[in-house]
Structures are given as structure tokens and as C-alpha cells.
Amino acid sequence: LDRGDAERLRxxxxALHPADVADxxxxxxxxxxxxLVPHLDPxxxxxxxxELDxxxxxxxxxxxxxATLAKAIGEMESDDAADVVDDLEADKRAQVxxxxxxxxxxxxxxxxxYKDETAGRLMQREVVxxxxxWTVGQAIDHFRREVDDLPELFFDIxxxxxxxxxxxxxxxxQLLRSKRDVPLAQIMEQVTEIPVDMDQEEVAYIFDKYHLISAPVVEPGGRLVGQITVDDIVGVIQEEGEEDILALAGVSDAGRDADVLGMVRSRLPWLLLNTVTAAIAASVIGAFEGEIEKxxxxxxxxxxxxxxxxxxxTQTLAVAVRALASxxxxxxxxxxxVSREMVVGLANGAALAALTGGVIYALFGxxxxxxxxxxxxxxxxxxxxLAGAAIPLALDRMGRDPAVSSVVFVTFVTDFTGFFAFLGLAALILL
Amino acid sequence: LDRGDAERLRxxxxALHPADVADxxxxxxxxxxxxLVPHLDPxxxxxxxxELDxxxxxxxxxxxxxATLAKAIGEMESDDAADVVDDLEADKRAQVxxxxxxxxxxxxxxxxxYKDETAGRLMQREVVxxxxxWTVGQAIDHFRREVDDLPELFFDIxxxxxxxxxxxxxxxxQLLRSKRDVPLAQIMEQVTEIPVDMDQEEVAYIFDKYHLISAPVVEPGGRLVGQITVDDIVGVIQEEGEEDILALAGVSDAGRDADVLGMVRSRLPWLLLNTVTAAIAASVIGAFEGEIEKxxxxxxxxxxxxxxxxxxxTQTLAVAVRALASxxxxxxxxxxxVSREMVVGLANGAALAALTGGVIYALFGxxxxxxxxxxxxxxxxxxxxLAGAAIPLALDRMGRDPAVSSVVFVTFVTDFTGFFAFLGLAALILL
Structure with missing residues (x-):
């Protein structure tokens, strides 16, 4: 199919949706x-x-x-166009x-x-x-006349x-249901303005909270420079949720679509940190070598x-990170x-201690x-x-991402405490 | 403020957005x-x-x-109304x-x-x-006449x-930019129909993939029964991302907004499972007691x-769960x-083995x-x-949620293997 019949292929x-072609x-x-690529028109x-990965x-x-690429990019909405150009290598970018x-x-x-992951990068410059x-009638007449200047889809004027x-x-x-002679000023609703340098996570939060479909983006002076639509936000929310999962597990963002080398580079740093924390926990055990030999x-x-x-x-941590994110x-x-978590921790601890204690007594008497x-x-x-709730809260208070590698820190605390408390108590009571 | 001046309060x-009032x-x-509640009108x-938690x-x-509640619910869109009624206790629900x-x-x-978390529960029955x-003109005239029957906001006809x-x-x-005599059939686009029993995660995937703003929901026979709009989907995507984070850590969904008892109930089952896996790993160590004494x-x-x-x-697991979800x-x-993950595992293993091996040799010679x-x-x-990639893939293949408590299983495998490989090799080489 690929070779020969280019017309039929096109x-x-x-007939397919672009997203399906991309798949x-x-x-x-x-x-x-x-x-296939040379057969595609701009x-x-x-x-x-x-749509492509x-x-x-x-x-x-x-x-x-x-030349083809330049034409294709000209057809795209400004936010998608900027994304593609951003992906090009330096000399190809200059040519395009x-x-x-x-x-x-x-x-x-x-x-x-505009900086990556801000409203400025997310927005499209095409607005209505x-x-x-103006009245409703004037607006509709204007849109019918200036069809070519309008964005392909729009939801708010x-x-x-x-x-x-x-x-x-x-x-x-609202425009559609109103009579032609109604002034726009009479049917307009309050807008939530998005500053052009707002972080995309904040933008997503505002869209979710106020159920926005689109919102105007303004420059520091207040001038309208573009709009963000909810379909872009869906992608952002998806992305932020994924980032949280990966960050919790200690995978740097860089390694998402990468090759083997990139994957190693995105994971090794946290494993190295984990080596240090594991070594410290091991040194606790080392201090009780005499007891263990006995x-x-x-x-x-x-x-x-x-x-x-x-x-x-980890359970407490996941709940805290999620609650902070939302x-x-x-x-x-x-x-x-935090105090509710501590009560739950004590309750679960008591339940498990009773159960496992029973088993240990039965086994060893x-x-x-x-x-x-x-x-x-x-x-x-x-x-x-305490650690699962306090570590993400503290990171958040310091203005850092509460998810980033919190698991490594929390398991360090619980390893250290677990070894120290058990071996220390055993040394005191038993030996 | 609360007492006395009810008029002023109202x-x-x-003046505030409902979402802010809820906050x-x-x-x-x-x-x-x-x-405050009795002062609120329907x-x-x-x-x-x-908007409330x-x-x-x-x-x-x-x-x-x-009576007030019945009036308030009457004002709501059908999907929100159903949610509220679903939350009521049995006898209050009957009264309302x-x-x-x-x-x-x-x-x-x-x-x-309709079942919870399906398109049927997500949709609103109000559609245009x-x-x-009909032509564009006929449609617009109809909407202006039947203003009261229209949903408050709509994006597609x-x-x-x-x-x-x-x-x-x-x-x-599109309707706005077209001339009055153009037939709707000429400017209409293909629709993506959502079956009424589709799972909400699947619905969210379709909205994200095709950048939909709204989609028609159809009965098994193909009849239009409602629509889903993207602002509902934003909530679903948030929710599914949160569920994945919690499930990975072994927190059942039930414990999300719960009291202390509910929190214990949502976490204890996985801790009990973890007790069993930890006991099995401990029995591996027990088998090498003689070596450890020496x-x-x-x-x-x-x-x-x-x-x-x-x-x-856990790193591999997080990447796999995220990739499966998207x-x-x-x-x-x-x-x-899986094979790429194994190469990365070997590479990271070699790097860490070289580093920690060097330290151990320096310390103990x-x-x-x-x-x-x-x-x-x-x-x-x-x-x-291998485990981090294969366990979620296997769960997914079996039609189960790949996130649910995968961390417990993966750490069991790595604890077991870690103890067995190290103690076993030590017994062979050293003693």
C-alpha cells in the first residue's frame, strides 16, 4: 500500500481523524x-x-x-506551532x-x-x-464577514x-439565544483573567475550580494577548498527574520518552541518593553487630x-501529596x-503489633x-x-514540589527508625 | 456577620463565584x-x-x-442533581x-x-x-424562541x-460564522458517540485523544439520550490520576474523605498483605541464621x-503504570x-555495584x-x-487495575530476591 499508490493513500x-493517523x-x-512522510501535504x-508522540x-x-514544514506550521494554531518549532534542531529551526x-x-x-509550562506557552494568540x-447583531454580522480571521473553534467572545x-x-x-438588538455589555459575564506568566498547574487549578471552557490571557498591563481553552488544560492535568506519580517514585521528568541512556540518567541520581540513605540505615545495624551475632x-x-x-x-505520603495537589x-x-494521620498510624500499629506479636510468641515462645x-x-x-504527612507539607511550605522523591526520604526515616527501635529495644530488654 | 443581617449576607x-462560596x-x-445554611435560597x-467537598x-x-432541597435540585443540571440525590440518606432521599x-x-x-463511573452517570440529559x-437561520430563530428549554451553556448542536x-x-x-441559508447538514462535523455504559476512564481517554468539547451519549439502540461536556471530564481525569497514586501506595479508594475509622479500614488490608509478604522475606533470612551468626x-x-x-x-513500576494509563x-x-527496562536495570545495577563495591572493599578489605x-x-x-514492568502488564492483561498495590508486590519480589541472592552468594563464596 505504501509504495506506488500515493493518491489512494492520501x-x-x-478519512481518518488526525489523532488516529498519528496512532x-x-x-x-x-x-x-x-x-510515508513525503506523501503528506502541508x-x-x-x-x-x-498529535504525534x-x-x-x-x-x-x-x-x-x-519549505513544507514552514507551510504546515503556518496552518497550525499558534500554541501548537510554537511547540513544533521548539522541538526542531537549531539549524533546521532557522531554515523553517x-x-x-x-x-x-x-x-x-x-x-x-514565554517560559515553558506558563500560560504564555499554553495560550493561542487567536482570540475573538x-x-x-456592540450589539449581538453587530457581533454576528461581523463574524459572518470576517470568517477567515476567526479561530477554527471558539467558545467565548x-x-x-x-x-x-x-x-x-x-x-x-449565550450570543445565540439572545435577540439581535441586545448590547453585549448586557449579557456578558465576569471573566477570570490569566496572567501570561502564570504556571500551567495554577492555570489548570483555576479551570477546574471555576469550570472554565476558555479564559483570556493578559499581559502585565492588562491587555488581552491570547486565550487558553479547556482542551489544552486536559493535557496539562494529565501531565501533572503523571509527573506526580513519577516524581513520587524518584524518576526525573527528563526520562519520559527517552532512550536507554536517558532512562538511566533520569533514575540513577535517586538511586545514588538511596544508596547513601541505605548506607546510613545499614550503619545503624552495624552498631548492633554484637547483638545480632548473639x-x-x-x-x-x-x-x-x-x-x-x-x-x-508511603500510604500516608500518597494521601498527603494528592491532597496538596488538589x-x-x-x-x-x-x-x-497530621494529627489525624498519627492517630491512624497508632491504630494500625496497635492492630499489626497484636497480630504479629501473637505469631512471634507462638513461634518462639x-x-x-x-x-x-x-x-x-x-x-x-x-x-x-508523622514523616509521611510532614515531609510533603514541609517541602510544599518551602516552595518545592512535595512529590519529588518523597518516597526515598520517607522510607529512609522508616528504615532508620525500624532498625534502631527494634535492635535498640532488643538490646535493652533481651541481652 | 452571620447573625442578624441575613439580607446583607445573601x-x-x-457577588462571589459559587466555587469560592464553597471554599x-x-x-x-x-x-x-x-x-448559615437556612439563609441560602434554593x-x-x-x-x-x-462545588462542596x-x-x-x-x-x-x-x-x-x-422542600428547599427539592427546589434546589430542580435548578441543577441533571448530572449534578443525580450526584446530590445519590449522597442523601435513604429516608431523606425519599422525602426529597x-x-x-x-x-x-x-x-x-x-x-x-446507570452504574457509577459510567458515561450515563456523567452525562447531562439537557442537549441541543x-x-x-434545518438551516442555520431556522436553528438560530428556534433557539431565540425556546430560550427557557436550552441548557445554560452548550458547545455543539x-x-x-x-x-x-x-x-x-x-x-x-461554526453556526455563528455561517450564513442563515446554509443547511446544518452541510456544515456539520462527524461526531464521536459515547455509549451510555462506557467507563468514565475510557470516556476521558476519548475526550483527550480527539480534543472534544462535548460529545453525544447514545443508548444501545443509537438514540441520543444526553451529552458529556469537557468540564466534567476535567474532574474525571483529576480523579483517575489521584486514584492511581493512592492505589500504587496501597490505599483503597474508600478512605479518601473518611474519618479515622474509614482511614484505618482503607489502609489496614494492604498492611496485612504486606505483613504476609514481609514474613515470607523474613523466613528467607531465617534460613541463613547460621551464616549471619558467623x-x-x-x-x-x-x-x-x-x-x-x-x-x-518502584521507578520502573511508576513508569509502566503511567504508560498503561496513557x-x-x-x-x-x-x-x-520490558526488555528496555531490563537493560536499564542492568546498567544501573552495574553502576551501583561498582560504586558500592568500591566502598565495601575500602571499608572491609x-x-x-x-x-x-x-x-x-x-x-x-x-x-x-523485570518485576516492575511485568507485574502491572500482567495485571492489565488480566483486566485488573495495574496500579492497585503493585508497590507491595514489587517490593516483596525485590526484598525476597535481595535477601536470598546476597545471603545465598555469601554462603557459597564466603563460608
Missing amino acids: ELLG LMGFLSADAREE ETLAEILS TEIREEVLEHVPS LAAMPEVERATIEASLA AAPQF YVVDPSYKPVGAVPVS LAILAALMPVVASLGGNAG RELSAINAIRT DLRLTLAFGAALMINMFVAA | ELLG LMGFLSADAREE ETLAEILS TEIREEVLEHVPS LAAMPEVERATIEASLA AAPQF YVVDPSYKPVGAVPVS LAILAALMPVVASLGGNAG RELSAINAIRT DLRLTLAFGAALMINMFVAA
Whole structure:
């Protein structure tokens, strides 16, 4: 199919949704993709590019001639266009930009000037704005006349004052249900303005909280410069949730679509940190070498205390990170949350201590060993709850991401406490 | 402020966005809330109820008289209304439903008949539909006449055939830019139909993939019964991301907004499972008691092997769970992914073995101990990569949630392997 019948291929691809074409390209071998790419016209390319996975997109971009690419990028919305240009290698980027009309080039360069993961990078510059004094009829007539200047899809019309500051928004459906002679100023709703340098996570929070479909983006002076629509936000929320999962486990963001070398680089740093924390925990055990030589069963039981504490700490940690991300947890209810976690930690600790203590007594018939184990377990469960709740809260307070590698820190605390409490108590009670 | 000046209070609340009022209510004490609630009129209540946190909402619902509540629910969109009714206790629910007009009651009962977390529960029944033969002008005139029957906001007009099956959709902005005499059939776009029993995670995936703003929901026969809008999807994506984080850490969903007892109940089961796995790992150590008595340093080093393996396994696991959730990982590329993970595991294992081996040799000057440690570490890192990638893939293949408590299983595998490989090798080489 790939070879020969280019016309037929184009027809087939045209019938599919761009997202499905992008999926298909993912299943093809690299060679087949290389053959397919020259057959794509700029319009199709424009639709597919923003749907491709980063890895495949970079490969495809390499094989498209600069002139075709310049045309394709010209067809895209400004936020997607900036993304693609950002992905190009330096010399190809210069070629593509040179092949574009002056205005489009300026728009893309302006988008790229905003920092990554801010509202400025997320927004599209195409907006629909109308002056305050227009009526519904005037607005509709204007849109019918200026069809080519409108974004392909839009959901709100921003009503602006003479200095182009947004003063309100009219949802398109509201425009549709109103009579022609109603002034826009009368049916407009309050707008939530997004500053151009706001972090994308904050933008997503605002969209979620106020159920926004689109929002105007303004410069520091208050001038309307673009809009963010909810479909871009869906991607951001997806991304932030994924980042939290990876960060909790200690995987740096860099390694997401990377090759083996990139994967090693994204994980090794946290493993090295873990080596240090594990060595410190091991030194605790080392300090009790004499006790272990006398009673080797201690060596078998101490990982149980550490493991249960680690698991309980991770549970609390996950709940705290989630609550921080959804802003259910803040400085106001932090003390209540932490103390509730500590109660839960003690309750779970008591339940597990009773159960495991019973088993240990049945196996070894040693009351003092049972006592040392049960007490150490309760201490560790309590500390686990405290660490699991306090570490992310402290990181958040310091303005850092509460998810980043918290698991490494929490399990360090529970390993250290588990080994120290159990071996220390055993040394005191037993020997 | 709360006492006395009810008129002024109502005015103040009216000026705020319902989401902000809901936030404010969260900051009030339970007593203050109880006093505030009777002052809210049904309209305000309708707007606030769907914004409140579950815990607070249940409390507020208790204090609202059934008649007021019935009116408030009547003002809400059908999906939010069903949610609220679902939260009521049995006898209050009966009272509220009895106080509602026949039609509204039937709608809510129909919504509640769909399973939780399906498209049917997510959708609102209010849709805007138009027959195929209408023109743009006819549609706009119809909307202006039937203002009261329209949903408050809508983004697409579904074009339906005589049996009320959707055949296309016209975005509202498209309607606005078209001339009055253009037939809807000419400007309509393909629709992605959502079956009423589709799981909400699947619905969210489709919305994200095709960048949908709204989609028609159809009955098994194909008849249009409602629509889902993207603002509902934003909530679903948030929720699913949170569920993954909690599930990975072994927290059952039930414990999210719960009291201390609920929290214990949501975490204890996984801790009990962890007790069993930890006991099995401990029995491995127990089998080598003789060796540990002879060389207590083994007891200090074995947790390092286990901990590094556990961490590496968790990293791989997080990447795999994320990739499965975003459908980047499937049966097609599973083998490639797993083998790539194993290469990364070996590479990281070699790097860490070289580093820690060097330190151990410097500290103890024992080449055989160093060898046993390094080899065990490499084995465990390799097994960690395999388990971290294979366990979620296997769970997914069996149709189960790949996130649920995978961490407990993976750390069990790495603890077991770490202890067994290190102590076993030490016994062979050293003693």
C-alpha cells in the first residue's frame, strides 16, 4: 500500500481523524514512516504533528523538507506551532523560520519567548474580541464577514475596552439565544483573567475550580494577548498527574520518552541518593553487630518492622501529596491532618503489633522478643505517619514540589527508625 | 456577620463565584455552617452544592429542609442533581424525591439507574438537537424562541435523524460564522458517540485523544439520550490520576474523605498483605541464621541490596503504570518496553555495584564479600526491572487495575530476591 499508490493513500488518511493517523504512524516501522512522510501535504501534516508522540515527532520532523514544514506550521494554531518549532534542531529551526512569512514568524518567536509550562506557552494568540458598545447583531454580522480571521473553534467572545483590556465574556451559546438588538455589555459575564506568566498547574487549578471552557490571557498591563481553552488544560492535568506519580517514585521528568541512556540518567541520581540513605540505615545495624551475632533471629525480624513502617509511610505520603495537589490540604488544616494521620498510624500499629506479636510468641515462645518487636513496630508506624504527612507539607511550605522523591526520604526515616527501635529495644530488654 | 443581617449576607454571597462560596464554607466551623445554611435560597444552594467537598456536602444536606432541597435540585443540571440525590440518606432521599415534580423525579431516577463511573452517570440529559433539514437561520430563530428549554451553556448542536440518532454535530462557533441559508447538514462535523455504559476512564481517554468539547451519549439502540461536556471530564481525569497514586501506595479508594475509622479500614488490608509478604522475606533470612551468626556484617548489608532493588522496581513500576494509563504501553510494544527496562536495570545495577563495591572493599578489605554484594545487587536490580514492568502488564492483561498495590508486590519480589541472592552468594563464596 505504501509504495506506488500515493493518491489512494492520501484519500485513506483523509478519512481518518488526525489523532488516529498519528496512532497509526506509531505502529509503523521507522522505515515505513520515512517513506510515508513525503506523501503528506502541508495541511495533513499540520493536523498530525501536534498529535504525534514526542519521540516519533522528532523523527518525522527530520524527514520533512523545511519549505513544507514552514507551510504546515503556518496552518497550525499558534500554541501548537510554537511547540513544533521548539522541538526542531537549531539549524533546521532557522531554515523553517526563514521560509515563513514575517507575521507568522513574529508570532511564533513571541510565543517561544514565554517560559515553558506558563500560560504564555499554553495560550493561542487567536482570540475573538468585540468592543463593549456592540450589539449581538453587530457581533454576528461581523463574524459572518470576517470568517477567515476567526479561530477554527471558539467558545467565548471577549468584550474589551478601548485599551484592549477584557471587561467580560459572552459564551457563544449565550450570543445565540439572545435577540439581535441586545448590547453585549448586557449579557456578558465576569471573566477570570490569566496572567501570561502564570504556571500551567495554577492555570489548570483555576479551570477546574471555576469550570472554565476558555479564559483570556493578559499581559502585565492588562491587555488581552491570547486565550487558553479547556482542551489544552486536559493535557496539562494529565501531565501533572503523571509527573506526580513519577516524581513520587524518584524518576526525573527528563526520562519520559527517552532512550536507554536517558532512562538511566533520569533514575540513577535517586538511586545514588538511596544508596547513601541505605548506607546510613545499614550503619545503624552495624552498631548492633554484637547483638545480632548473639541472636540471629533479630536480623530476620528487623526488616519486617522496617517494611511495614515503609508501607504505612508511603500510604500516608500518597494521601498527603494528592491532597496538596488538589488543594484540599493547606496550612489551615495541616495540623488537623497530621494529627489525624498519627492517630491512624497508632491504630494500625496497635492492630499489626497484636497480630504479629501473637505469631512471634507462638513461634518462639519468647515474651521479651515479642515485646521488643511489638513496641518497635508501634513506634515505627507512628513515625511513618508523622514523616509521611510532614515531609510533603514541609517541602510544599518551602516552595518545592512535595512529590519529588518523597518516597526515598520517607522510607529512609522508616528504615532508620525500624532498625534502631527494634535492635535498640532488643538490646535493652533481651541481652 | 452571620447573625442578624441575613439580607446583607445573601448579597455578599451573591457577588462571589459559587466555587469560592464553597471554599469559604469549608473554612467555617460546623456550627457556623449550620447557622448559615437556612439563609441560602434554593438557587444559591443549587450552585454551591456541586462545588462542596463530599464530607461538608453531606453535613450541609442534613440541615437543609427537604422542600428547599427539592427546589434546589430542580435548578441543577441533571448530572449534578443525580450526584446530590445519590449522597442523601435513604429516608431523606425519599422525602426529597416525593417533593419534586414528576418529570424531574423521573429524570433523576433514570440517571441513578446507570452504574457509577459510567458515561450515563456523567452525562447531562439537557442537549441541543436539531433535525437534518434545518438551516442555520431556522436553528438560530428556534433557539431565540425556546430560550427557557436550552441548557445554560452548550458547545455543539447535535444534528439528529428522524429516529433521534445523532448524525453530526455543529459547533456553536461554526453556526455563528455561517450564513442563515446554509443547511446544518452541510456544515456539520462527524461526531464521536459515547455509549451510555462506557467507563468514565475510557470516556476521558476519548475526550483527550480527539480534543472534544462535548460529545453525544447514545443508548444501545443509537438514540441520543444526553451529552458529556469537557468540564466534567476535567474532574474525571483529576480523579483517575489521584486514584492511581493512592492505589500504587496501597490505599483503597474508600478512605479518601473518611474519618479515622474509614482511614484505618482503607489502609489496614494492604498492611496485612504486606505483613504476609514481609514474613515470607523474613523466613528467607531465617534460613541463613547460621551464616549471619558467623558474620553479622551480612545482616547490615542485606537491607542495602533489598532497598536499592525496591527503589529501582518502584521507578520502573511508576513508569509502566503511567504508560498503561496513557495507553502508550500496550501488548504491541510490551516486549520492547520490558526488555528496555531490563537493560536499564542492568546498567544501573552495574553502576551501583561498582560504586558500592568500591566502598565495601575500602571499608572491609574483603574481596569475596565485595563480590557477593555486587553480584547480588546486579541480580536484584535486574529482577526489580523485570518485576516492575511485568507485574502491572500482567495485571492489565488480566483486566485488573495495574496500579492497585503493585508497590507491595514489587517490593516483596525485590526484598525476597535481595535477601536470598546476597545471603545465598555469601554462603557459597564466603563460608
